[in-house]
Amino acid sequence: MxxxxxxxxxxxxxxxxxxxxxxxxxxxxxxxxxxxxxxxxxxxxxxxxxxxxxxxxxxxxxxxxxxxxxxxxxxxxxxxxxxxxxxxxxxxxxxxxxxxxxxxxxxxxxxxxxxxxxxxxxxxxxxxxxxxxxxxxxxxxxxxxxxxxxxxxMVKSPAEQALMRAAARVSDAGMTAAIDAVAEGASERDVAACAQQAMTAAGGTFPGFGPFIRSTRRLGEEHTTWRGDRFAAGDSVFLELTGCVARYHAPLGRLIHVGAIAPESRAMADLAATAFAAATDAMREGTRFRDVYAAWQAQVDRAGLAHYQRHHCGYLVGIGFPPSWTGGNKVTGLRRDSDVVLRAGMSFHVLSWLMGTRRGDFFVSNTVLLGPSGPEVLNRAPGGVMLR
Incomplete structure (x- = not known):
């Protein structure tokens, strides 16, 4: 390489x-x-x-x-x-x-x-x-x-893993710039410009998806991105993006709050972090994808949200060309019914997504590389509750 x-x-x-x-x-x-x-x-x-x-x-x-x-x-x-x-x-x-x-x-x-x-x-x-x-x-x-x-x-070579880590550094630069650009009166477009400039300056190239940037009125739109909408006090700002190095991607996502966060959403942030940790802790060579999802869902159930279930809590990621960073037109997910077995060298975009729970909203996601001794979270950008 x-x-x-x-x-x-x-x-x-x-x-x-x-x-x-x-x-x-x-x-x-x-x-x-x-x-x-x-x-x-x-x-x-x-x-x-x-x-x-x-x-x-x-x-x-x-x-x-x-x-x-x-x-x-x-x-x-x-x-x-x-x-x-x-x-x-x-x-x-x-x-x-x-x-x-x-x-x-x-x-x-x-x-x-x-x-x-x-x-x-x-x-x-x-x-x-x-x-x-x-x-x-x-x-x-x-x-x-x-x-x-x-x-x-699915299994990345050592040379590919090095590129995944390089992509994660670019992702972190983009996310940090995006977070810093969120403020009352700023626009989604301002955030996009800062994120893309930072990723390009950090050594990134065009990713499979551009940054997803949406605020309160469009939080439920899965695959739309920035407009000229300006942020107001009390808004939530959804940020999901990836750097790309040599066609390898390392996505991450954050939910930022403008001025204040509701108490129920703050509690949901704690649950999202706990469930993310449970999912990554379950990622061991020989484990089935369904067992990783079960570890995530168990934390959600324990919090009294058994009614809330996702189609997956993450998916394989690496090589990508537009129009996706998922490696093609198929998403290989950490699903509740998947018998695919984890192997060292696999890399995942792991999502702890708790949106539309009727008890507050939060989500966090990072790219995780599975090594022989366990999972490595590649992204280092700030996480948790962030007020701007």
């Missing part, structure tokens, strides 16, 4: 040996499934295998992974220079704008490709592209291999 204390990371971010190891694990899975050719279309998975980091993923890409031999990365011809600079382990095949990426892929694929694996739920695979591929290629069989690479990405 190129990241050092004095040098900004540059794509492809990892040493050739790391990419070779990732490819070897993918090909082992292909052998297990009987897949002769894998067509990778998810931006996060193409990045993980090749290191390609750009805004060009708005147009479809296909990474052709044969059972053996060279990889081929197909997309628009105009991306040739970027891919030449960033990608060391795949040959580029460009298509003109009157063609599609399927035309480029067909130029390098045999007419009979054996069994082809396709990421059927990838955001990078439009229906028309999938139809064109299936119509043009004579495959023995087509297999939906959605999740094959995503599952491998």
């Amino acid at each position: 190129h990241l050092t204390d004095c040098r900004e990371p540059t794509a492809p971010y990892f040493e050739p040996e790391e990419f070779a190891g990732r490819l070897a694990t993918v090909r082992a899975k292909m052998r297990d499934l009987g897949v002769d050719t894998l067509l990778v279309s998810s931006p996060e998975n193409i990045f993980w295998l090749t290191g390609l980091d750009h805004w060009g993923y708005f147009a479809p890409h296909l990474l052709v992974v044969p059972a053996e031999g060279e990889l081929v990365l197909a997309t628009r011809a105009m991306e040739r220079v970027t891919i030449a600079h960033q990608v060391r382990n795949a040959r580029f095949e460009g298509h003109a704008d009157h063609e599609t990426v399927a035309d480029a892929a067909l130029r390098v694929l045999r007419a009979d490709c054996g069994t082809i694996g396709l990421e059927a739920w990838s955001s990078g695979l439009p229906h028309g592209l999938a139809q064109q591929l299936k119509h043009s290629l004579h495959a023995r069989d087509w297999l939906d291999v959605q999740g094959l690479i995503d599952d491998l990405r």
